[in-house]
Amino acid sequence: MSMKKVLVVGGTGYLGQHLLQAYADTNGNGSDNAYDLAFTHHSTPPPQPLLDAISSSLAFYVDLKTGNGFEAISNAFGQPDIVVNCAAISVPRACEIDPAAAHAINVPSSLVKWLQSFKQSSTLLIHLSTDQVYEGEKSFYKEEDIAVPVNVYGKTKLAAEQFISEKCSNFAILRSSIIYGPQTVSPVPKSLPIQWIDGALAKREKMDFFHDEFRCPIYVKDLVTIILALTSQWISEGKQMQLLLNVGGTDRVSRVQMAEAVAQFRGYDTSLIKPVSASSVSFLIFQVDRGVKSPADISMDITRLVQTLRFHPVSFKDGVRLTLTTGDKQ
Numbered sequence: 176m177s178m179k180k181v182l183v184v185g186g187t188g189y190l191g192q193h194l195l196q197a198y199a200d201t202n203g204n205g206s207d208n209a210y211d212l213a214f215t216h217h218s219t220p221p222p223q224p225l226l227d228a229i230s231s232s233l234a235f236y237v238d239l240k241t242g243n244g245f246e247a248i249s250n251a252f253g254q255p256d257i258v259v260n261c262a263a264i265s266v267p268r269a270c271e272i273d274p275a276a277a278h279a280i281n282v283p284s285s286l287v288k289w290l291q292s293f294k295q296s297s298t299l300l301i302h303l304s305t306d307q308v309y310e311g312e313k314s315f316y317k318e319e320d321i322a323v324p325v326n327v328y329g330k331t332k333l334a335a336e337q338f339i340s341e342k343c344s345n346f347a348i349l350r351s352s353i354i355y356g357p358q359t360v361s362p363v364p365k366s367l368p369i370q371w372i373d374g375a376l377a378k379r380e381k382m383d384f385f386h387d388e389f390r391c392p393i394y395v396k397d398l399v400t401i402i403l404a405l406t407s408q409w410i411s412e413g414k415q416m417q418l419l420l421n422v423g424g425t426d427r428v429s430r431v432q433m434a435e436a437v438a439q440f441r442g443y444d445t446s447l448i449k450p451v452s453a454s455s456v457s458f459l460i461f462q463v464d465r466g467v468k469s470p471a472d473i474s475m476d477i478t479r480l481v482q483t484l485r486f487h488p489v490s491f492k493d494g495v496r497l498t499l500t501t502g503d504k505q
Contacts (some may be wrong), residue, residue: 178211179410182248182255184237184286185262186214189367190303190395192225192359194259197399199229213252215244215262222361240276242285254293257406259301260286263332267307267467270328281331287342299409299416300339300346301402306390306423308333308350311470314389314427318350318419318479325468336419345415347405349398352423352475355494356395357501368392369498372434376443385430386450389472391423392433394494397486398422404484420480426491427474436495 181198185191191214198210212232214221221234233252237244239262248255263281264270270277283302290298307329308322324330339346355368375382401422409416428436434448453469481487489497 178209179257179406180211180213180253180255181257181259181406182252183212183214184239184258184260184283185216186234187216187219187221187225187361188261189359189363189365190354190398191261192361192363193356193395193399194261194402195225195229195232196360197396197403199232201403202231211252213248213255215248217262224361225359228360239283239285240279242289245285245289249289249292254295255298257299257301257409258286258290259303259402261303263303265305265328267326267328267469270331271326271467274327274331277327277331278334281328282335282338284338287339291342296344298345299406300343301405302335302339302346302348304336304348304350305329305332306350306352306421306473306475307470308336309470309473309475311473314472314474315476316421316473317476318421325470328467329470340417344417345409347416347418347420349401349420349422350475351393351398352390352473353392354395354398355392356498368433369437369495372437373441373499376434376438376441376447379444379447381447381449382434383449383451384434385453387429387471388453388469389427389429389474391425391427391474391477392491392494393422393424394489394497396497397424397488397494401480401484401486404486408484418483420483421475421477422480423475423477424488424491424494425477427472428491433491436492437499440492440495440499 183191186195198212202209215235215237235248264277308324309316310323322333324333336348431450438445
């Protein structure tokens with residue numbers, strides 16, 4: 176059984192931690208695939224609980240703006256078979272404040288340049304993009320629809336897609352919606368959507384939620400399953416990929432409907448949920464400053480995902496149940 180080298184860029188973040196644990200668990204469950212794991216970090220040092228959970232992995236400090244740190248990976252780990260790029264400035268407001276930094280981080284030029292430095296460019300790059308590349312003027316966008324992002328975050332992520340498509344021969348670009356699910360083994364500092372809603376409604380006070388912004392949130396373990404499936408497919412078939420996939424959940428939901436799903440599971444009074452229009456709100460909601468244009472309806476058609484990987488994400492209702500019953504057991 177040959178060990179395939181997997182590098183997770185942005186491994187200390189929310190998706191990165193869940194992904195590293197899943198790769199590590201695959202090593203321990205007798206799977207045909209075995210992974211030699213490494214990950215990068217930048218803003219925070221690798222937390223001890225994560226290191227304990229994936230004890231055989233290597234951690235590397237990397238600055239994506241400059242590319243500093245990639246040489247150390249070459250020397251200590253070598254060329255990876257698979258790179259999953261989870262690193263991004265993903266808060267739209269932060270991207271509006273500093274577009275240059277957003278572009279430098281979100282367009283992975285230093286990562287791609289490093290991959291091109293190897294004599295054989297056989298590495299599969301799995302890159303996380305976003306539903307915010309879409310304009311938000313209709314429902315259930317398909318991958319072939321023209322992408323017209325309305326904010327800097329979406330524009331930098333679309334630029335990344337175009338850069339990877341031009342420079343790489345072996346890639347899978349995943350346009351992810353809101354990612355939700357249980358907390359990571361080492362809790363991340365950012366607010367998690369379902370847990371935030373749960374905490375807000377638990378106060379038994381009326382709370383405003385948007386009724387006219389629609390997304391297809393995806394349960395984090397479904398997204399992990401999709402990435403593992405692409406990894407396994409690349410290893411087993413060895414065929415170059417040039418894949419673009421919408422990766423959302425099965426349900427198109429507003430923030431009101433998200434809150435209602437949490438309330439119904441917990442038994443909270445749904446009259447606490449006050450529907451408001453996103454276009455009329457400029458204060459804090461979901462703990463995010465709304466000083467940025469947000470697309471109204473970027474729900475996605477996931478037919479290509481289902482057909483390509485023969486995988487159906489869980490419903491939003493089931494994802495909420497799994498999130499809140501898993502809770503702090505992680």
